[in-house]
Amino acid sequence: MASPSSVADKPPVFAVATPAAVAEARTALDAHVVEMMAWHFHESTGCPFWLDYARSLPFDPLKDVKGFADLRKFPPFEDEWLRGGPVRRWVPKGLADKPMYVFETGGTTGVPKSRVNHRDFRTDYEMFSDTLPEEFFPRGANWLMLGPSGPRRLRLSIEHLAQHRGGICFCVDLDPRWVIKLIQKGWMEHLEAYKQHCIDQAITILTAGHDVKCMFTTPKLLESLALALEKRGTTIHKMGITGIFSGGTEFTPQWTRFAVEELLDGAYMTPTYGNTLMGLAASRPVIPADGYTIAYYAPQPRAVIEVVDFDDPDAVVPYGGTGRVRLTTLTHETFIPGFLERDEGERELPYAKYPWDGISGVRPFRALAASTTVGVY
Amino acid sequence: MHLPAWRFGKPYESIERTTLVHFLSGEPVAEVSQVGGALVGRDLGKAARAREALLAFEPEDIVERLQTAGNLYAHGTLSVGGTPQSPADFVRQQSATTGLPESLCRANMQKNLFVLSNMDRMLDALSRGLPPEILWKGWGREQRGVVVSYQAQAPVLGLVLPSNSPGVHTLWLPVIALGVGLVMKPGGQEPWTPYRMAAAMVEAGIPAECIGLYPGATDVGAAILASCRRSMIFGSAKTVEQYRGNPRVQVHGPGFSKILIGDDCVDDWERHLDLMAESVAANSGRGCINTSAIWASRHTEAIAAALAERLGPIPVKPPDDPDAKLAAFTVPGAAKAIWGQIEAGLKAPGVSHATAPYGERFVEGERCGWLRPVVAHCDSPDSEIAKAEYMFPFVAVVRCPQEQWLERIGPTLVATAVTDDAALQARLADCTDIDRLNLGPIPTTRLDWLQPHEGNIIDFLYRSRALQVPAPAAAATA
Numbered sequence: 001m002a003s004p005s006s007v008a009d010k011p012p013v014f015a016v017a018t019p020a021a022v023a024e025a026r027t028a029l030d031a032h033v034v035e036m037m038a039w040h041f042h043e044s045t046g047c048p049f050w051l052d053y054a055r056s057l058p059f060d061p062l063k064d065v066k067g068f069a070d071l072r073k074f075p076p077f078e079d080e081w082l083r084g085g086p087v088r089r090w091v092p093k094g095l096a097d098k099p100m101y102v103f104e105t106g107g108t109t110g111v112p113k114s115r116v117n118h119r120d121f122r123t124d125y126e127m128f129s130d131t132l133p134e135e136f137f138p139r140g141a142n143w144l145m146l147g148p149s150g151p152r153r154l155r156l157s158i159e160h161l162a163q164h165r166g167g168i169c170f171c172v173d174l175d176p177r178w179v180i181k182l183i184q185k186g187w188m189e190h191l192e193a194y195k196q197h198c199i200d201q202a203i204t205i206l207t208a209g210h211d212v213k214c215m216f217t218t219p220k221l222l223e224s225l226a227l228a229l230e231k232r233g234t235t236i237h238k239m240g241i242t243g244i245f246s247g248g249t250e251f252t253p254q255w256t257r258f259a260v261e262e263l264l265d266g267a268y269m270t271p272t273y274g275n276t277l278m279g280l281a282a283s284r285p286v287i288p289a290d291g292y293t294i295a296y297y298a299p300q301p302r303a304v305i306e307v308v309d310f311d312d313p314d315a316v317v318p319y320g321g322t323g324r325v326r327l328t329t330l331t332h333e334t335f336i337p338g339f340l341e342r343d344e345g346e347r348e349l350p351y352a353k354y355p356w357d358g359i360s361g362v363r364p365f366r367a368l369a370a371s372t373t374v375g376v377y
Numbered sequence: 378m379h380l381p382a383w384r385f386g387k388p389y390e391s392i393e394r395t396t397l398v399h400f401l402s403g404e405p406v407a408e409v410s411q412v413g414g415a416l417v418g419r420d421l422g423k424a425a426r427a428r429e430a431l432l433a434f435e436p437e438d439i440v441e442r443l444q445t446a447g448n449l450y451a452h453g454t455l456s457v458g459g460t461p462q463s464p465a466d467f468v469r470q471q472s473a474t475t476g477l478p479e480s481l482c483r484a485n486m487q488k489n490l491f492v493l494s495n496m497d498r499m500l501d502a503l504s505r506g507l508p509p510e511i512l513w514k515g516w517g518r519e520q521r522g523v524v525v526s527y528q529a530q531a532p533v534l535g536l537v538l539p540s541n542s543p544g545v546h547t548l549w550l551p552v553i554a555l556g557v558g559l560v561m562k563p564g565g566q567e568p569w570t571p572y573r574m575a576a577a578m579v580e581a582g583i584p585a586e587c588i589g590l591y592p593g594a595t596d597v598g599a600a601i602l603a604s605c606r607r608s609m610i611f612g613s614a615k616t617v618e619q620y621r622g623n624p625r626v627q628v629h630g631p632g633f634s635k636i637l638i639g640d641d642c643v644d645d646w647e648r649h650l651d652l653m654a655e656s657v658a659a660n661s662g663r664g665c666i667n668t669s670a671i672w673a674s675r676h677t678e679a680i681a682a683a684l685a686e687r688l689g690p691i692p693v694k695p696p697d698d699p700d701a702k703l704a705a706f707t708v709p710g711a712a713k714a715i716w717g718q719i720e721a722g723l724k725a726p727g728v729s730h731a732t733a734p735y736g737e738r739f740v741e742g743e744r745c746g747w748l749r750p751v752v753a754h755c756d757s758p759d760s761e762i763a764k765a766e767y768m769f770p771f772v773a774v775v776r777c778p779q780e781q782w783l784e785r786i787g788p789t790l791v792a793t794a795v796t797d798d799a800a801l802q803a804r805l806a807d808c809t810d811i812d813r814l815n816l817g818p819i820p821t822t823r824l825d826w827l828q829p830h831e832g833n834i835i836d837f838l839y840r841s842r843a844l845q846v847p848a849p850a851a852a853a854t855a
Contacts, residue, residue, distance in 0.1 A: 227422065
C-alpha cells in the first residue's frame with residue numbers, strides 16, 4: 001500500500017524570525033485581542049450574535065480575556081452558525097450604518113455559509129499588496145481575474161487589489177458550484193468544456209491589447225491556460241503576464257516546481273492561502289533551495305493560524321509536526337475564535353518578515369478529504 | 378529503489394513520492410514519483426512524435442524487437458528506475474506490494490512472455506491477415522488485390538491501469554506493434570509490470586520516446602482520458618457506466634463471467650468439476666475472466682456442495698509458498714468490508730452458503746486481510762449475490778431454467794457453454810450480452826491469444842475507411 005513520504009528534515013534556508021521579533025508580535029497580538037474583545041462584546045459595538053452568545057458563557061470576554069491564549073476559553077467556533085439568517089445578526093452595531101457586503105462560501109448543496117463585510121476584504125488585499133514585488137506586479141498594470149465569480153469575496157478583492165495598485169481588472173464568469181456538480185455527476189466532458197470556456201474568455205482578454213500584466217488564477221486554471229497557450233505556440237509570459245497571484249489548497253512543492261520549470265516561462269508566481277473566513281495568507285518566497293516548500297503566514301493580528309493536534313485542538317503541534325488548521329479571525333467586522341478548518345498541514349517556524357507561526361503542505365483534512373470534492377476552477 | 382516518471386524516454390524525478398510497502402511486514406519496497414495531470418497533458422501535446430518514432434522502423438523489425446523484449450522481460454536482468462532487477466526480484470517486488478502469491482506472479486509473467494513471443498501470429502490473427510505495412514502507411518493493397526485503408530485514430534494509446542491483476546497487461550502488449558505509442562498510468566500498487574516491460578522494450582531497441590509512464594493520483598488518469606484520442610481504463614461498474622458509448626474510451630470493468638451447463642449435459646456435471654474449480658479460482662479469482670456464476674436448471678445444490686468441498690479448504694499461505702493460491706487484500710479494511718457485504722448477501726431468502734462447513738472465510742492479518750473461497754447457492758437469479766463479482770475465488774451456483782437464461786444472464790465477459798445442444802449454442806452465439814463465447818468445456822480463464830479480447834484492439838486504434846487512388850498508383854503499391 002502507498003503512504004505519502006515527507007521531505008527529509010533539513011536546517012531552514014529562510015531567515016527565521018528572531019525571538020525578540022516573535023515576542024514583539026505576540027505582545028501586539030495580545031493587545032489586539034483585548035481591543036477586539038472590547039469591540040465585539042460591548043453592548044454599543046458588538047453584533048447581536050456575539051452579544052447574545054456571551055450571555056451563555058461561564059466567563060466575561062470583556063474582563064477575562066487578556067490575551068490570545070485566553071481565547072481558548074471560548075468553545076470551538078462552529079461554522080454551521082454561519083448558515084442562514086438573519087444576516088444582520090453578524091453586523092456589529094458599531095458598523096450598523098455602513099454599507100455591507102455578504103460573501104458566501106460553499107453552497108453547492110444547501111444553504112451556503114456567509115460572512116458580512118464592510119471593508120475587511122479591501123484592508124486584507126491592501127496589506128497583501130504590500131507583499132507583492134514591484135518588478136513583477138508593476139503599479140498601474142492592468143489585471144485579469146481568472147477565478148470564481150458570483151457571491152464570492154475573491155472576485156471583488158482582486159478587482160480592489162488591481163484598483164489599489166492603479167490598474168483596471170478584467171474578469172471572467174466562473175461558477176465553482178457548477179464545477180463541483182459536474183465533478184460529482186461525473187460529467188467530465190462537460191467539465192472540460194466549461195474549463196475551456198473559461199480559458200477561451202481569458203485568452204480573448206489577453207489578446208485584445210489591454211496591456212494586462214498581472215493575473216489572479218487558481219493552480220488548475222493556470223495549468224489549463226498555459227497548456228492552451230502552448231498549443232498556440234506562445235506562453236503566459238509572452239502574452240505579457242509578469243506576475244501571477246494564485247491561490248488554492250492544491251499547491252504542492254511538486255506542482256510549484258512544475259509550474260516554475262514548465263508553465264510560467266519566467267513569469268513570477270506567488271502562492272497564497274485564503275478563504276472567506278480568514279482573509280489572505282501570504283507565502284514565504286518559494287525557492288528550489290527550500291524544496292519548493294510553500295509556507296503561509298496569516299495576516300496577524302487580523303487573523304491567526306495555528307496547527308493543532310488532530311485529537312486535541314487546544315494543543316499546538318511541535319514545529320515540523322502535522323496537524324489541523326485552527327483559525328482565529330480578529331477584525332472589527334468579524335470575530336471567529338478557534339475555528340477548525342477543513343485543512344491540515346505542517347507547523348512552520350516564524351519567518352523574519354512574518355514573525356509568527358506559519359503552515360506548509362496545506363491539504364484537505366484527512367478525515368474529511370474522502371467526502372470533499374476539490375473543485376477544478 | 379525509486380521509480381521515476383518516464384516522459385517519453387526522459388526519466389523525471391518528482392519531489393512528491395509514494396512509498397510502496399510490503400503488505401505483510403510494512404517494510405518499504407520502493408518509492409514512486411508522483412506527477413500531476415498537467416504534466417501529462419503537456420507531454421501529450423507532443424504525442425505525435427511517439428508514432429513518428431515507431432514508423433521510422435519497419436513493422437517486422439518492431440515485432441522482432443518486441444519478441445526480444447519478451448525474452449528480456451521474462452529472463453533478463455534489467456535496469457528499472459536505475460536499479461538492476463532480475464526476474465526473481467520482480468516477482469518478489471510485485472508480490473510484496475500487490476499481495477499476490479509469488480507463484481501467481483510468475484504465472485502472469487509467462488502469459489506476458491507468451492503474448493510477446495507470439496506477437497507475429499497474434500497480429501496476423503487480430504488483423505485477419507492484413508499486411509502490417511498497411512497500418513504503417515495508412516493504406517495499401519491486400520493479398521486479394523483490393524486497396525484498403527486503415528487510419529490510425531491516435532498516435533498513442535492512453536492506459537489507466539489497475540493494481541488488481543498483473544494479467545491485464547496482455548491487453549496492451551500488441552499496441553507498439555501496431556505503430557501506436559503507449560502512455561500509461563501504472564496501478565498504485567502494481568507499477569512493476571509497466572516499468573519492467575518498458576525497460577525490456579527499450580533495451581530491445583523499441584524507441585524510448587514512444588513510451589510514457591506517469592504514476593500519480595486520479596488527475597493523471599483524468600488527463601490521459603481527456604488528452605488521448607484513444608484510452609483504455611480499468612475500473613468498477615460505475616466507471617463502465619461513466620464511459621459507456623464514448624468512442625474514445627475502451628473501459629474494462631467487472632466481467633461477470635459465467636459457466637452455463639445445458640440441460641443435455643447437466644446430469645454429468647461431475648465430469649466438469651475441474652473446469653469449474655479452475656475457472657473460479659485460477660489467479661486467486663482476481664480476474665474479470667474468472668467465473669463468478671455457474672448456471673444450470675438442476676443439480677445446482679450438488680454442484681455447489683462439490684465445488685465447496687474442492688475450494689473451501691484452500692488455506693491462506695505465505696506469498697512465497699509455492700502452493701499459495703490466495704492473494705491478500707492489501708488495502709486496510711477491504712477484506713473485512715467485502716466479507717460483511719457477502720455475509721449479508723448469504724442471509725437473503727433462497728441463498729445458502731456451501732463453504733460454511735470449511736472454516737472461517739475472512740482471515741485478518743496485521744496489515745491486510747484474506748478471503749478464502751466462497752461458494753453460494755441461489756435458488757434463482759433474483760438474489761443480489763447471484764449477480765455479484767469479487768476479487769477472490771467467489772462463485773454463485775444459480776438455479777435457473779435454461780429457457781430463461783438469455784433474458785436473465787446480463788453482461789457476461791466470458792461464457793463457457795457446456796452443451797452439445799445445437800439450438801442452445803446458436804442462441805448463445807447470437808446473444809449480445811456475451812463477449813467471449815466458449816462452446817464446450819473450456820475454462821473461462823483460458824484465453825486463446827489469437828482471438829480478440831473485449832473487442833479487437835485494431836478496431837479500436839484504427840478506422841477502416843475508404844481510400845481511392847487512380848488505377849496506376851494503386852497498381853504501383855502492389
